[in-house]
Amino acid sequence: MAFVNQASREVQLKIVYYGPALSGKTTNLETIHERIRPDHKGDLTSLDTAQDRTLFFDFMPLEADAIKGFKTRFLMYTVPGQVMYNTTRRIVLRGVDGVVFVADSQWGEMEANVESLSNLEENLRAQGSSLEHVPHVIQFNKRDLDNIAPEHYMEFVLNNGETRRPSFSSVATDGTGVFEALNMIARLVLHRFVSGPTGKDAEGQQLRLVD
Numbered sequence: 001m002a003f004v005n006q007a008s009r010e011v012q013l014k015i016v017y018y019g020p021a022l023s024g025k026t027t028n029l030e031t032i033h034e035r036i037r038p039d040h041k042g043d044l045t046s047l048d049t050a051q052d053r054t055l056f057f058d059f060m061p062l063e064a065d066a067i068k069g070f071k072t073r074f075l076m077y078t079v080p081g082q083v084m085y086n087t088t089r090r091i092v093l094r095g096v097d098g099v100v101f102v103a104d105s106q107w108g109e110m111e112a113n114v115e116s117l118s119n120l121e122e123n124l125r126a127q128g129s130s131l132e133h134v135p136h137v138i139q140f141n142k143r144d145l146d147n148i149a150p151e152h153y154m155e156f157v158l159n160n161g162e163t164r165r166p167s168f169s170s171v172a173t174d175g176t177g178v179f180e181a182l183n184m185i186a187r188l189v190l191h192r193f194v195s196g197p198t199g200k201d202a203e204g205q206q207l208r209l210v211d
């Protein structure tokens with residue numbers, strides 16, 4: 001749920017990177033953190049295990065001049081992908097405004113991708129929401145590897161519903177596709193926010209995006 005602080009004139013929007021274990025969610029955030037101007041980002045907080053796997057979540061605030069008269073802060077989170085951490089995923093998903101689903105393009109991970117996507121749907125439903133109501137994009141990550149499924153196959157398996165989501169081929173380790181996906185989810189989240197009931201100022205006027 002978007003949070004509007006009328007006193008400090010700040011809007012907070014929550015974006016969650018979701019997907020199966022080791023698909024590249026943390027790497028996405030690391031790449032974004034590396035390349036964003038220092039005055040537009042806060043520290044990246046990573047809660048990793050010894051094997052560099054997310055134990056709880058990664059978090060990074062990101063600032064943008066997107067809404068007229070307000071500062072916009074995107075709160076960027078990743079979830080732990082390992083199946084056993086579902087309670088954690090549910091907690092991190094609370095109040096989510098937008099999701100980047102990071103799929104692993106390797107053939108051997110296709111089942112894990114499908115499972116993770118339905119786990120996302122299930123966890124959203126548990127909070128009274130659904131993918132229909134939460135803006136989301138999908139990343140076909142690890143396109144630099146050899147043992148990967150063709151994009152059209154991944155589209156068919158993961159993105160073949162009635163509401164096709166924007167999709168991006170990516171290599172999170174070198175930044176390919178990472179900002180394209182981020183820009184798209186940010187745009188979708190902002191548009192949803194300014195056209196919705198929470199996107200109002202203290203006088204009840206609908207907020208507007210910067211041209």
Ligand SMILES: Nc1nc2c(ncn2[C@@H]2O[C@H](COP(=O)(O)OP(=O)(O)OP(=O)(O)O)[C@@H](O)[C@H]2O)c(=O)[nH]1
Nearest residue numbers: 021022023024025026027053054080081142171172
């Ligand atoms: N070749 C290649 N490796 C990648 C890519 N993205 C991530 N990796 C590697 O995949 C491994 C897992 O990446 P993480 O970003 O930790 O994965 P995660 O989704 O956060 O994993 P969990 O936190 O366990 O759910 C790391 O060794 C990364 O360097 C990519 O696009 N290409």
Ligand SMILES: [Mg+2]
Nearest residue numbers: 025026053054
């Ligand atoms: Mg991680």
